[in-house]
Amino acid sequence: MLRSVGRQASRLRGCRIAQTGAIARVSAQRFQSSKLNTTPTEIYTKISDSTDPQRNAFFQYTWGSWMKNDAVERKRRETRFSIEGVSTVLEDLAKLAGESKNLDKNGTPVLKAPTELNDGTTVLTNNLVSDLIGDVSNNQSLLIKSIASIHEGKHNRIYKITLSTGKDLVLRIPYPLEQQYTTSLVVKSEVATLDFLNLKLGLNVPKVVAYGYDRDNALKSPFILMEYVEGDLLMKQWDPLVQEGSEAGEAQSKLKSVLDPVADFQEKLLSITFNQFGSLYFAKDIEQAPSSPYEGETNPLLQNRWKIGPTTERIYHKGKYQLTKKHLTPHLGPWDKSKPLELISSVAGVQLESLRHRLSLSEAGSSNVIENVELLKSQIATYEHLQTISQKLLNPVSKSISNVEELFKPRLFAPDLDPLNVIISSKTGKPVFVDFENTSIKPFILSSHPPFVAYQGAKVYDLEEDIPGFAEMDEVEKQQYQFMHYKTRNERLWEVGLNERRHDLIAVASPHIKVLKSAYLQALDSKSDKDYLYVEGAIVQLQAMWDAYVANGLVNTEESEFPIKYTAEYLDQHQQELEDFQLEAVSTPFAATGGWVPQDMFVTLKEQGIIVEDENGNFKIETEKALEQDEEEKKQFEEAEKQEEEAKKQN
DSSP states (O other), rough: OOOEEOSSTTOOEEEEEGGGEEEEEOOOOOOOTTTOOOOOOEEEOOOOOOOGGGGGTTTTTOOOEEESSSHHHHHHOOOOOHHHHHHHHHHHHHHHHHHHHBTTTTTTOOOOOOOEEEOOOEOGGGOHHHHHHOOTTTEEEOOOOEEEEEESSSSSSEEEEEEESSSSEEEEEEESSOOHHHHHHHHHHHHHHHHHHHTOOOOOOOOOOEEEESSOOOSSSEEEEEEEEEEEGGGGGEEEEEEESSSSTHHHHHHHHHHHHHHHHHHHHHOOSEEEEEEEEGGOOOOOOOSSSOOOOOOOTTTEEEESSSOGGGGGGTTTTTSSSHGGGGSSSOOETOTHHHHHHHHHHHOOOOOOOOHHHHHTOOSSSOOOHHHHHHHHHHHHHHHHHTTTTTTTTTTTTTTTTHSSEEEOOOOSSSSGHHHHHHTTEEEEEOOOOOOEEEEEEGOOTTTTOOOOOOHHHHSHHHHGGGGSHHHHHHHHHHHHHHHHHHHHHHHHHHHOOOGGGGGGGHHHHHHHHHHHHHHHHHSSSSGHHHOOOHHHHHHHHHHHHHHOOOOOOOOOOOOOOHHHHHHHHHHHHHHHHHHHHSSSGGGTTTEEHHHHHHHHHHTTEEEOOTTTSSSOOHHHHHHHHHHHHHHHHHHHHHHHHHHHHHO
């Protein structure tokens, strides 16, 4: 059966397919508001009928709406794949999964090279063991009992497949947001990275049983079929604004219960240095001439298993769907380990390639979107500045940077290292780390803190000492400074943990290093066209300190003159545009999410008349309604506080 159901508050929605009786059910109502408490209507359809329109809900995006171009954005996130193809792959897995072939006499999985099937699917036969897929000995079939959609993320949709053996697997389908070439690189690299983390580093990550990196396979879609891990997210324990309790160190202890597992995992990631910069792949999956990814491998079964190929870091393909393989390849590496600054140049290069291509199409009248030509030209100017300064930003042999050689060595960097991507296994009680999409090999000095602890605002280490008159401030002002204090504290605790584990790399936390690489990190974090203003701002900030950085050998040049010549007019204009953009961001609802609104919130706000549809089919905020709602909620909050005070007095 196939079933699509809505769940409230948590925004978890599921679609379910069950093979029993060859019948499928799809919910006609793909969303259930947390305030409506309605039950989804279920519609039945035959699973064998792939043309039945009722099946569409199983593939359609349901977790949010966009204020602009909602229909287009939803369409871009449909994850259509062949359900019958899943059955075909499972049949092939059953044939390959004889226990006697995959376990040695001691019951240990036998390590084999990935096996590519005729349809283009690749199978990791060493993971076809009963713990993952159940007992398929004696020619027992491996059938689908049900498929349920359990998560719709930023880049992938996650389905849970329950097998006839009683085991569960995860089927991950990437959204077709990018062109096939870059999607194939991302899938191939993530699978190889998971394999490396498991076999080489012994880390707790899901095991992959099969994958397809393009549409030429039984599922007719890129996919990863992997181990399902039952448990709660580590994020449930994360309380970043926890206040200090009556016992000394109580808050730190609570924070470290989340920070420590992530820091321990990162320590393992940093334990191996590689021979190139790029990303990991299975040897069979890259075109480059084979070379050893790292030195000192003594296990002959691992020696030729992985190679280093083009980087899959997100900046190189996000929003680059208009660029072909020919356009992208020169910017993706891999790069020699003696040229770490090439990574900064390549980011500027790929951004310029994309922007110039968009500008060319727009000026020729060939673009399928309406472009802001002046905005494109401004972005091009900024990334030309970044390219100009890229080879000078950091000195790989600086005597002023502690352990500089270690900081520039190629190491694994996982950008999504976050408690949101850590599951505390209900089976083992241990943390299992998931989501290694876009993992790359780069210098640790060019990495960033995990997003959940990173903080770029003003540092407040002690409220009483750092903020004069804090005790006399009103509650609103206090809360603002307390927020800054908590964010500062959390980042500092992360850096303390790094220092304890890898003291040789702690120079990455130097304020000067952070300033020098800020433009590069701002480029990596760009989410919209106007974010170029932050990149330019970070370059401008360097100008004031450049003489000191040259004198101390922190930058890769002996020329004290700043490499970019700014006019006063240009700087004034940039500052004004940056302030306007920041004002626009804080005053525009959902600007931080690119106009995306969680579906439960969207439905509620639309019902209240706060979100309304305009004449172009887009949505906008009805300001007066929103203010009325804010005022009503404020009154309710104040009333609740009064009632709580009265209850305290009575007790």
